[in-house]
């Protein structure tokens with residue numbers, strides 16, 4: 473049995489658990505806890521260790537989706553989660569400009585772990601206050617080759633699109649490796 | 656769609672950089688400590704800025720601020736020109752020989768810049784960008800390139816924290832963006848900034864450049880920050896940390912040991928795996 477792995481990361485409450493839940497064939501094995509600290513009391517639960525979702529591709533291949541915990545005190549999990557991943561998705565809550573700096577920090581940290589491709593999901597695009605993906609691109613100072621995709625984590629089609637775009641980027645990376653081998 | 660937030664989370668330079676790069680048209684309103692500022696942009700150029708209550712006309716005041724009219728002259732004009740627009744007043748003043756057209760352009764420009772430079776000192780305040788909303792056509796607007804405004808604004812930056820967050824690592828190096836020559840031509844740089852420019856090279860870290868020029872950590876960060884936001888330079892991507900031995904995916908949750916796809920597998924195998932996953936996701 474072969475396993476492939478992708479990591480879904482992003483700031484607190486950006487929609488990671490929702491995103492994995494939209495495509496996972498098992499209920500997300502999530503380690504949610506009720507939130508007690510008042511600063512983060514904007515929703516009922518938060519992910520404390522990680523989220524875990526699965527998509528069976530065939531008898532011999534599964535894709536695992538890992539979501540990182542949102543709160544900073546679980547940063548130590550990131551390094552472990554990122555090992556051996558095919559690529560990663562950075563989720564951003566497009567309606568919360570106060571989290572963009574944090575998103576940038578997370579993105580840079582993950583870039584440091586591995587040179588795998590990644591995409592940014594501009595999540596919650598269904599909400600009125602959402603910043604446009606292209607504005608987020610500038611604020612997050614994304615390099616031109618990094619894709620930023622509109623996303624609504626509660627809408628499966630947009631989640632599929634984000635994953636497919638990430639996989640395209642991975643294929644492009646393989647193309648590059650291939651042509652490097654030939655030269 | 657919205658473009659709103661709090662200056663706590665963005666510097667004014669960052670916002671201007673966004674407007675500049677995205678070539679936005681519209682008006683940015685910032686409210687802070689009971690003061691309201693409006694800045695208008697057309698295709699990424701600053702064309703107007705105004706602080707405080709809306710008035711019917713501003714020109715006499717602008718000309719007085721710029722020393723082109725005395726206080727008495729400005730007051731007289733203001734009482735006589737009720738109901739006239741700035742454009743009309745400008746025309747009358749030029750015809751009467753009180754001021755020249757270039758006096759008017761310079762004073763309006765100076766007033767716009769004064770407002771914007773004042774905004775650089777605001778560290779908190781709600782902002783909101785209304786796309787396509789522009790000042791009334793009766794006002795005199797002057798297009799000003801944002802690159803030079805951003806450089807000037809970053810010279811006034813006092814907040815160590817912003818710079819520390821934006822440029823945490825002084826061991827990163829820089830390179831010029833495309834066509835820096837065209838951009839540089841429009842910007843007034845200080846001697847210190849030119850010295851930094853002359854050392855921009857992917858082989859030179861910021862720390863090295865600072866040492867060569869005797870700049871403090873704060874000073875080098877401030878100069879580089881301005882150049883980044885003005886679109887002159889970009890950070891050079893650092894090589895990723897050497898890959899640690901990948902642990903097997905699927906190992907952490909307690910289930911049958913699954914084999915991760917190690918990078919040693921042939922490209923063809925990896926490609927076929929990725930393609931299979933894509934097919935599966937399409938079918939979800």
Ligand SMILES: Nc1nc2c(ncn2[C@@H]2O[C@H](COP(=O)(O)OP(=O)(O)OP(=O)(O)O)[C@@H](O)[C@H]2O)c(=O)[nH]1
Pocket residue numbers: 482483484485486487488489490491515517518519520540541542543595596597598599623624625626627
């Ligand atoms: N309207 C809207 N709500 C969303 C979207 N994505 C997530 N949400 C909601 O946003 C809240 C946070 O989503 P989560 O999936 O818990 O976020 P998370 O990133 O897992 O949060 P942590 O694990 O605490 O970091 C939940 O109430 C979701 O239902 C979206 O695209 N649109």
Ligand SMILES: [Mg+2]
Pocket residue numbers: 488489490518519523539542
């Ligand atoms: Mg979660």
